[in-house]
Amino acid sequence: MKPLLMDWKDLRFGIEIEFVGGKPESVELLPGWTMAFDERQMDDTGEESGGELQTPPIQWKDRAQIREMLRRLLATGARANWNCGLHVHVGLEFWGEEAIPDFIEAALLHQDSVKYLLQTSEDRLVYCPPVTPEMRDRFISAPGEAALLRRGRPQSHRCGINLAAWFDHKTVEIRYANGTLHYDEVMTTIEFCLRFVAAIGTKRTLSNNPGQLAMEIGAPLTGYPPPIPAPRWYRERLWLENMLVPILTPFANSLVPDSEILQILPRPDGLLVAIEDTDGKVVRYLFQLSANGWRVVGKHPDSCSTQI
Structure with a gap:
């Protein structure tokens, strides 16, 4: 990558x-803005x-657009809770795909500092799992989106510094920030994120100390969305x-080859197990446990969504 x-x-x-x-369905959107109704969060x-x-x-x-849209959203009674995040996509089109290895190295060096500064809950x-050296090695040997996605739990295929976003949006996505609807915290x-990406784009050598890193790029030390603890019942469910x-992975793989379990939710009649295939399609099956062991009751009607 040439420094730019x-x-x-x-x-x-x-x-x-x-x-x-x-x-959300009543929020009047500014031109170009979208509301993803399928990206619902847990209250x-x-x-x-x-x-x-x-x-x-x-x-x-x-940025005045952001202030106005937050105002409209808040007017409907919306709020951010422990399950919400704030994801920032920053364009990499100035540097191009040749810059991806340098941004991978930057992620390996600085992702803990970014997580610390943004106070990730x-x-x-x-x-927002971490980028790993194995991802770097895979990308060098076989460049492409697949090299930058994770398999296995934690069940998010997109890292906290998500460079796979280049292949969909020509961006790097920084996912560490906690959710907020407060304009100052958003900005x-x-x-x-903008200052960090701009600094990496110039090939600057940055400190691994979070506070020193922020000062070197001229970013604020404070003012980020604070962490919100999840309720006890949610932690117990996880x-x-x-x-x-x-225990259920072998059953999931027999139903959907080379799959992963995305989520397990208790239901009055059993466990609803969301199984994700290699293309990101999610199929849900109802499992029950009897004296004779586990059995699959059947496929849940809501089994056509795709993990985002």
Whole structure:
């Protein structure tokens, strides 16, 4: 990658704002903005609600749009909770695909500092696992999206610094920020991500100390969305799910070859097991446990969604 000096304010970016509650279908959208109704989040009762508000590609000078859309969203009663995140996509088109190895190296060096600065909640780490040296090696030997995606639990295939986003959006996606609908916290997060990407693009040598890193790139030290602890019942559900996954994985693979278990949810009549195939398609089966062992009752009607 050739170093390319870019003013961070000139970089194009997009954000994904996850939220619960509110009335997403009633929010009037500015041109280019979208509301992902299928990206529902878990509220404090365990029900799915809300959605994901998405910007078009914009620049820092367009930030008034973010303020206005947050105002409209909040007016419907929406809010961010422990299950929500704030994802920032920063365009890499100035550097191109040849820059991906350098950004992988930067992720390996600095992802812990980014996670620390953005105060990623422990309960959200499942959605932003780390980049690994094995990913770098795979990409060098066989460049492509598959090299930059994870398999196995934690059950998110997209890392906290997600360079696989290049192949879909020509961006790097930084997923570490906790959810928020507060304009100042959103903009502080965006500023950090823009400054960080611009610095990596110039091949700057940056400190591994989080505070020193922020000062070197001119980013704020504070003002990011604070972590929100998940309720006890959610943590207990994940503990149980993590114990059940190795037990049910052989059954899942017999139903869907080379698959992974995405989620296990208790139901009055058994366990609803979401199984993801290699193409990202999710199929749900109802499992029951009797004195004779596990049995699959049948496929759940809602079995055609794709993991995003």
